[in-house]
Amino acid sequence: MTPSLAVENARTEAGEIVSLVLNNDRIAAIGLHAAAGIDLAVPRFDAAGGLLCLPFVDGHIHLDKTLIGLPFIPHIPGDTVARRIEAEKSLRRTVALSVEARGGALLEKLAAYGTLSVRSHVDIDTEVGLKGLEAVLSLKQSHGHLVDIQTVAFPQSGVLRNPGTAGLLDAAIAAGADLVGGLDPAGIDNDVTGHLDAIFSVAAKYGVGLDIHLHDGGALGAFELRQIADRTAALGLEGKVVVSHAFCLGELDDAEFGRTAAALARSGVAIMTSAPGAVPMPPVKRLAAAGVRLFCANDNIRDAWSPFGNGDMLERVGILCDRQDFRSDEDLAAAFRLATQAPAEILGRPVEPLQAGSRADFVILPAASLAEAVAARPLDRIVFRGGTIIARGGRLVV
Ligand SMILES: [Zn+2]
Numbered sequence: 001m002t003p004s005l006a007v008e009n010a011r012t013e014a015g016e017i018v019s020l021v022l023n024n025d026r027i028a029a030i031g032l033h034a035a036a037g038i039d040l041a042v043p044r045f046d047a048a049g050g051l052l053c054l055p056f057v058d059g060h061i062h063l064d065k066t067l068i069g070l071p072f073i074p075h076i077p078g079d080t081v082a083r084r085i086e087a088e089k090s091l092r093r094t095v096a097l098s099v100e101a102r103g104g105a106l107l108e109k110l111a112a113y114g115t116l117s118v119r120s121h122v123d124i125d126t127e128v129g130l131k132g133l134e135a136v137l138s139l140k141q142s143h144g145h146l147v148d149i150q151t152v153a154f155p156q157s158g159v160l161r162n163p164g165t166a167g168l169l170d171a172a173i174a175a176g177a178d179l180v181g182g183l184d185p186a187g188i189d190n191d192v193t194g195h196l197d198a199i200f201s202v203a204a205k206y207g208v209g210l211d212i213h214l215h216d217g218g219a220l221g222a223f224e225l226r227q228i229a230d231r232t233a234a235l236g237l238e239g240k241v242v243v244s245h246a247f248c249l250g251e252l253d254d255a256e257f258g259r260t261a262a263a264l265a266r267s268g269v270a271i272m273t274s275a276p277g278a279v280p281m282p283p284v285k286r287l288a289a290a291g292v293r294l295f296c297a298n299d300n301i302r303d304a305w306s307p308f309g310n311g312d313m314l315e316r317v318g319i320l321c322d323r324q325d326f327r328s329d330e331d332l333a334a335a336f337r338l339a340t341q342a343p344a345e346i347l348g349r350p351v352e353p354l355q356a357g358s359r360a361d362f363v364i365l366p367a368a369s370l371a372e373a374v375a376a377r378p379l380d381r382i383v384f385r386g387g388t389i390i391a392r393g394g395r396l397v398v
Pocket of ligand 1: 061062121300
């Protein structure tokens with residue numbers, strides 16, 4: 001078969017300069033002389049020594065919440081999670097643009113930055129029902145050529161305090177959502193056992209995983225983490241459960257941290273952090289040392305919860321490094337992988353190393369190392385999806 005494209009002068013993480021020969025959506029060959037003997041008629045792309053990287057995975061976003069695509073809407077303050085939920089609902093009733101339009105605009109931004117796979121939580125409540133989910137599922141059709149999308153049925157307004165929500169979560173999984181969500185069993189529903197019974201029973205019924213937002217702090221949050229770990233192991237869901245935020249892990253004494261991290265590691269419960277400001281955050285290296293899997297994600301990207309965020313995972317990784325005081329090349333490279341390899345594995349996405357036979361999904365960054373890429377956060381990147389350049393310099397070209 002005649003190759004579709006030769007990519008020359010790309011730099012591996014180890015610093016070697018290589019060529020890639022692409023056969024449509026696959027890498028046919030990669031190596032120092034891989035492109036040497038191919039037909040001169042095959043189109044060539046000069047990567048100019050740029051760094052060859054796996055594409056980014058944003059394992060926690062909210063496609064239905066984003067206000068991207070609209071003129072800037074001033075942030076509505078709310079000092080508790082419950083007040084912000086109500087503020088968001090009142091905003092949601094008046095937003096002029098559909099979820100399809102806003103979520104689609106965000107997906108296009110993400111793809112332009114080199115994020116080719118996402119997990120989106122989608123609000124499920126008795127007011128919106130499954131409408132947001134249906135809209136996000138339709139984005140799989142309209143935008144699946146750019147980004148792979150997983151969905152979580154997310155009870156943003158609680159489960160027990162909003163009767164009828166448990167049935168809607170069940171209906172959401174039946175309608176095509178990939179995972180069951182949860183939210184602060186104590187802080188929102190004031191009933192840890194009741195909340196976890198409700199969401200784990202839906203997950204067990206369909207054999208799907210869970211991804212639970214947990215903002216509850218201190219010893220209470222740690223207790224909830226251990227409850228989640230116990231239920232995960234009891235139902236055989238090891239490797240299929242994520243707890244998002246878990247701020248409490250950043251404020252425990254050594255004994256309680258050790259007990260909680262051990263429970264998470266044993267049950268394969270992973271942690272997502274967006275490295276948020278002004279709250280404690282899970283300590284990345286201590287958790288890794290305890291065997292807990294962790295990844296980094298953007299979460300709210302310009303929505304009712306935050307006016308900030310542009311969707312760029314390199315920017316998010318940089319924020320994480322600032323918050324964890326990471327400075328060495330080794331730490332920066334490890335942080336980079338929290339936005340590529342780690343979420344791909346935790347989300348159950350096949351991680352195809354950049355080798356012959358793999359899908360030709362990759363990003364070329366103007367940097368000599370992962371550490372430089374994290375430090376410089378260059379926008380001037382080239383994004384390949386299925387063997388085709390889909391974005392350059394932060395803009396889609398398809
Ligand atoms: Zn979230």
